[in-house]
Amino acid sequence: MTDPASTIRLVIVDDEPLARGILRELLAPHADLQIVAECGNGFEAVKSVTDLKPDLLLLDIQMPKLDGFDVLDLIGTQVPVIFITAYDEYAIKAFEVHAVDYLLKPFSAERLEEALVRARQRIGTKERPPVREIVSAARPDRTPLQRILIRDKADVHVIPVGRIDYVESQDDYVAVKSAGKTYLKEQTLAELETLLDPGAFVRIHRRYILNLSRLARIELAVTDSRIAILSDGTQLPVSRSGYARLRELL
Amino acid sequence: MHPILGDPRRLGIYLLLWLLIGLLLTIGLRGDTAWTTAAAFFLPLCFLYAFVCLSAWYICRFYPLEKGARLINATVVYVVAATIASGSWVLAGGFWALALDNFAGGFAARRLFDGQQLLLLVVGALLFFLAAAAHYLLIAFQASREAEKRAIELDLLAKEAELKALRAQIDPHFIFNSLHSISALTASDPAAARRMCLLLADFLRETLRLGANSRITLSDELALADRFLAIEQVRLGPRLQVARDTDPTASDCLVPPLLLQPLVENAVVHGIAQLIDGGTIRLAAARDGGMLTITLENPCDPDRARTRGVGLGLDLLRKRLTTQYGAAHAVVANEQEGRFLVQVRMPAVTAA
Numbered sequence: 001m002t003d004p005a006s007t008i009r010l011v012i013v014d015d016e017p018l019a020r021g022i023l024r025e026l027l028a029p030h031a032d033l034q035i036v037a038e039c040g041n042g043f044e045a046v047k048s049v050t051d052l053k054p055d056l057l058l059l060d061i062q063m064p065k066l067d068g069f070d071v072l073d074l075i076g077t078q079v080p081v082i083f084i085t086a087y088d089e090y091a092i093k094a095f096e097v098h099a100v101d102y103l104l105k106p107f108s109a110e111r112l113e114e115a116l117v118r119a120r121q122r123i124g125t126k127e128r129p130p131v132r133e134i135v136s137a138a139r140p141d142r143t144p145l146q147r148i149l150i151r152d153k154a155d156v157h158v159i160p161v162g163r164i165d166y167v168e169s170q171d172d173y174v175a176v177k178s179a180g181k182t183y184l185k186e187q188t189l190a191e192l193e194t195l196l197d198p199g200a201f202v203r204i205h206r207r208y209i210l211n212l213s214r215l216a217r218i219e220l221a222v223t224d225s226r227i228a229i230l231s232d233g234t235q236l237p238v239s240r241s242g243y244a245r246l247r248e249l250l
Numbered sequence: 251m252h253p254i255l256g257d258p259r260r261l262g263i264y265l266l267l268w269l270l271i272g273l274l275l276t277i278g279l280r281g282d283t284a285w286t287t288a289a290a291f292f293l294p295l296c297f298l299y300a301f302v303c304l305s306a307w308y309i310c311r312f313y314p315l316e317k318g319a320r321l322i323n324a325t326v327v328y329v330v331a332a333t334i335a336s337g338s339w340v341l342a343g344g345f346w347a348l349a350l351d352n353f354a355g356g357f358a359a360r361r362l363f364d365g366q367q368l369l370l371l372v373v374g375a376l377l378f379f380l381a382a383a384a385h386y387l388l389i390a391f392q393a394s395r396e397a398e399k400r401a402i403e404l405d406l407l408a409k410e411a412e413l414k415a416l417r418a419q420i421d422p423h424f425i426f427n428s429l430h431s432i433s434a435l436t437a438s439d440p441a442a443a444r445r446m447c448l449l450l451a452d453f454l455r456e457t458l459r460l461g462a463n464s465r466i467t468l469s470d471e472l473a474l475a476d477r478f479l480a481i482e483q484v485r486l487g488p489r490l491q492v493a494r495d496t497d498p499t500a501s502d503c504l505v506p507p508l509l510l511q512p513l514v515e516n517a518v519v520h521g522i523a524q525l526i527d528g529g530t531i532r533l534a535a536a537r538d539g540g541m542l543t544i545t546l547e548n549p550c551d552p553d554r555a556r557t558r559g560v561g562l563g564l565d566l567l568r569k570r571l572t573t574q575y576g577a578a579h580a581v582v583a584n585e586q587e588g589r590f591l592v593q594v595r596m597p598a599v600t601a602a
Binding site: 087107 | 423553
């Protein structure tokens with residue numbers, strides 16, 4: 001699969017039927033390219049990447065529910081991506097800075113050809129662009145976070161931050177607790193903390209971030225350690241610095 | 251323009267004040283003279299002096315109150331002017347006393363006047379200074395009022411310019427996406443590509459044409475919205491459905507140009523395009539009595555990422571309606587259970 005001469009299996013993602021049509025049309029003459037899936041939205045894109053493990057993704061940015069950057073955030077560095085956009089100042093800047101290939105609508109057959117040549121070279125190497133940096137540079141208005149996207153194999157859960165009860169750190173993962181359910185996401189607690197609204201979420205402990213609106217009361221446990229009691233009865237430890245942060249906000 | 255002479259209301263108040271001064275002089279300087287004599291002497295004298303003191307305005311204008319003013323010059327001029335004014339006043343007083351005694355008889359005005367000339371001279375000078383001070387106050391008041399008015403006018407001009415610039419703005423996403431649709435159709439359906447080209451050209455031309463007017467008919471505005479929606483329907487396919495319900499009597503109403511266009515664009519970009527299955531945009535216009543009501547409703551994703559764009563668009567809409575109709579309009583926007591609704595009410599005006 002790493003041999004540049006072999007067939008490249010690609011997935012095209014665009015919510016507009018005509019846009020998928022022109023990709024199909026322009027890719028048709030390439031005998032060494034095989035379109036393994038056409039996706040009309042981000043959920044289908046994540047599913048296709050999981051199920052089909054394509055070599056390349058042609059990914060439109062403006063899409064409903066999950067846009068191109070959400071998809072990138074979810075699939076990480078799994079697949080090389082060529083982005084497609086009509087007009088997006090921030091995204092274009094991010095692509096230039098991180099030398100990621102992108103196409104501007106409308107694009108020519110030649111421009112698509114160029115992008116494919118570069119993509120072939122990238123497939124051969126293990127070199128991958130820094131996903132998180134691109135996402136945050138392309139969407140500077142994304143903090144504070146409004147929702148958390150969690151990939152559960154081929155499925156995607158969208159959790160608005162208001163529905164999060166608390167977040168627990170579990171090694172390289174965070175466990176997002178919402179209405180009795182647990183969702184695992186590959187991210188560090190420290191990174192998530194910087195993205196959440198500091199007025200609504202507090203790092204109460206090395207291992208916990210709490211949604212302030214869920215806090216019912218704080219109880220004193222043995223010798224100056226404290227316990228946060230949530231409105232659903234859950235008990236979470238509060239560290240000394242966590243307690244100081246809480247007091248600042250309450 | 252003289253600030254008092256030029257305004258009958260102010261002149262009235264000014265003369266009333268002088269009547270008061272006349273009464274005070276009557277009471278204060280009457281001595282043992284009869285009330286009628288004192289009043290007959292002082293009241294007309296004060297009426298005369300009221301007009302003499304209006305001349306203070308010319309000096310006030312010549313020596314405006316500001317930093318680095320020629321204070322010594324002004325003082326000298328004022329003292330000389332006050333002396334002349336007051337002197338002539340006292341002289342007139344002498345003649346008036348004589349006239350009263352000689353022609354009307356029974357008065358003892360001379361007796362009242364004699365021996366008080368010096369006092370009257372001082373009072374006259376002081377009153378002249380007082381009048382000058384009052385003129386300065388009035389001039390300052392007028393200047394500040396004018397500055398305020400100019401500021402408001404400038405503000406209005408700036409707002410109009412801003413509105414014009416915003417109206418003329420066409421979303422680049424829309425243009426590039428439309429061109430991409432045309433490019434996509436070129437090989438697969440050339441006739442559709444041509445139709446799309448013509449639709450886009452019509453939409454752009456109409457946007458420029460309508461934007462140049464100060465008011466257009468609602469039917470023109472709705473025709474533009476139809477073109478826009480037709481173009482977006484090519485791009486979004488069956489995801490975008492449109493339902494129109496326009497009361498025929500509403501079509502002739504005049505509206506500011508491109509008033510609805512940003513709302514329709516929002517309904518597509520922030521509403522339909524953010525939904526995987528799309529939905530229906532409902533656009534209705536009705537006229538009840540003196541009011542025109544336009545309603546736009548679209549489905550939306552309650553969990554979508556919020557942008558400031560929609561709020562700004564509504565603010566701009568309110569500003570435009572305020573400029574045009576003052577308080578006689580209402581813009582209501584609300585979002586409930588995945589439906590976004592905007593209702594605009596304004597006076598129903600038709601071309602004469």
